[in-house]
Amino acid sequence: MLTRYVFRPMTCALLGCTMSVGAAQAQLSNDVVKIGVLTDLGGTYAAATGPGSVVAVKMAVEDFGSKVLGKPIEVIAGDHQGKPDIGVALARRWIDVDKVDAIADVPGSNVALAVQHLTREKNIALLISGSGTTELIGKSCSPTTVLYVFDTxxxxxxxxxxxxxxxxxxxxxxxxxxxxxxxxxxxxxxxxxxxxxxxxxxxxxxxxxxxxxxxxxxxxxxxxxxxxxxxxxxxxxxxxxxxxxxxxxxxxxxxxxxxxxxxxxxxxxxxxxxxxxxxxRSRTETSAAWSRRYFERMGTMPNFSHAGAYSYTLNYLKAIEAAGTDDSLAVVARMKQTPIDDMFAKGQIRADGKFVFxxxxxxxxxxxxxxxxxxxxxxxxxxxxxxxNPPLEQGGCPLAGGQAASVSR
The missing domain is CATH 3.40.50.2300 (Response regulator)
Structure with missing residues (x-):
């Protein structure tokens, strides 16, 4: 199952965001930023992630202004059906044919691990809100993966x-x-x-x-x-x-x-x-207000996967704007350098890709x-x-180096 959404220019009033002055010099592949929401649209994890994650990503794109560095943002969504082979095949098609820049959500740790191998090979950002195995940030870690929401x-x-x-x-x-x-x-x-x-x-x-x-x-x-x-x-x-x-x-x-x-x-x-x-949801008034907005769209309150999907989409787009490129190595590196404080959480992404909050x-x-x-x-x-959060030095991620496991609060 494949769903495609194309977002046209909208106001930045909700965020007060501004487009980069150097947009003309920006390096965006194919003059578009594409995000593929690889999720479970009809199976066991559909209520936990699925359509709700797609809507959360859409909300973030709209709130950002539907363009980044002067170029449109496109979101596609697909169903991996809880099967690693289907997930990898769909992700490969997105990368090779549709030229997707980032893959998001990916519920089911077995699917996420299989897709991570592909995104590391292809230099594609992998923003995970639906899976939680610490293998993703351990010896199998990738410089383009962010384990954003939860872990075991x-x-x-x-x-x-x-x-x-x-x-x-x-x-x-x-x-x-x-x-x-x-x-x-x-x-x-x-x-x-x-x-x-x-x-x-x-x-x-x-x-x-x-x-x-x-x-x-x-x-x-x-x-x-x-x-x-x-x-x-x-x-x-x-x-x-x-x-x-x-x-x-x-x-x-x-x-x-x-x-x-x-x-x-x-x-x-x-x-x-x-x-x-x-x-x-009651952590801050901003958290509660965003949850009410989500409820107006979906008729249910968001869970942590949905809130995380909104947050990492917004911060991914901010990182593209700051880096002046959609190259995944540069963008994820920028995400790691930038403290996060929004409706979802307050913290920072470590060298191994774990968001600590x-x-x-x-x-x-x-x-x-x-x-x-x-x-x-x-x-x-x-x-x-x-x-x-899991101690950085115990995970075995070769990207960790000597970085301390700290978080900005």
Whole structure:
């Protein structure tokens, strides 16, 4: 599935942006900047990323003024169907035929890793909001990749100590059988152990699982204090619904559970669920105002992938303008040099491509606590970015050099 959007000149009033005086000397390939949103438009991750990510990218392009360095910005969108081979084939066609300058979103870590190999080879920017394996910023890191929104280490670090302190000492994992699931379980197990807890069981499942009955029964019979859903999107929602149907009394913690997941499950099912998140809509009035704008477009509140897609698109375009070129090595280098402070987060992109910023631990409200539709999360704790994010020196990225793992706050 392929969708194409071409944006014509619009006002910069929302941002007060100005076009480069040297636009005539700018070096833009093919006199256009093209962004390809490679996403899941109809599968397991469609609600978490999909059409919402496309809309978020469109909003950023419109807010920027629909042109950069005097040239139009074009957005194309395609469905990788959760399959690395389809994702790579589509990305290759975009790069070789459509002359795409950046590929964005890419939910599913297996797809993202496969596409990253291609974008590194082709010198194409890869802006990731839909995947979180730390392999992307480890030994497989690329000078043109930015892991912008979440990663398995940050999700685990944000939730581990609080879980052991407040939820229990023993844990049972229901884990997605993927690079993401394996990495989040490994990271969280290590951190739980360091915090004085222990993992007493685990079971893995494929993406798009519908019947979690046997897995929930295993978790229930384990007598673990906490059941961890080390998956995301529809998988986490289906597992939680099954746990509710079976009357599971243990505490349940989900590594990814979005506003749309709570909305679909209902507060009676999701109440009390503890979730780490890189985006908290009430963080600032700017965050809340942007979320309301997104709601007007989509009819649902944005999750962290959608907010991140807007933010990195805007900052990518700013970097093109500052660098005077759409060459991906130059543009991503400029993104790393420039502190970010916007509706999504405040921080900076490290040498390995990881955007470092504060993370949040939230709890799903009960029906009595909620003040209305989409008022679902209560902030428990804010974890500083330099603590929550994976240590730069431990990742094995050859780009890291001696750069310290710091963040501007």
């Amino acid at each position: 280490y940050s999700l685990a670090k944000t939730s581990a100590k609080a879980a052991v302190d407040a939820l229990g000492k023993s844990f049972f994992f229901i884990t997605l059988d993927s690079a993401f699931g394996t990495a989040i379980e490994s990271s969280l197990t290590k951190l739980i152990t360091e915090a004085g807890g222990k993992v007493i069981g685990t079971v893995k499942h494929p993406v798009g699982m519908l019947d979690f009955s046997s897995m929930v029964l295993q978790a229930q019979s384990s007598m673990a204090d906490v059941v961890v859903l080390a998956n995301g999107a529809g998988d986490a929602s289906n597992a939680l619904k099954t746990a509710s149907e079976y009357g599971v009394k243990q505490n349940v913690m989900a590594m990814i559970f979005l506003d749309t997941d709570v909305h679909a499950a209902g507060l009676n099912v999701a109440k009390g669920l503890v979730v780490p998140t890189p985006f908290y 504060d993370q949040y631990l939230v709890r799903v409200k009960s029906p009595a606590e909620s003040q209305g539709p989409w008022d679902y999360f209560k902030l428990i704790e804010t974890v500083p970015g330099d603590i929550a």
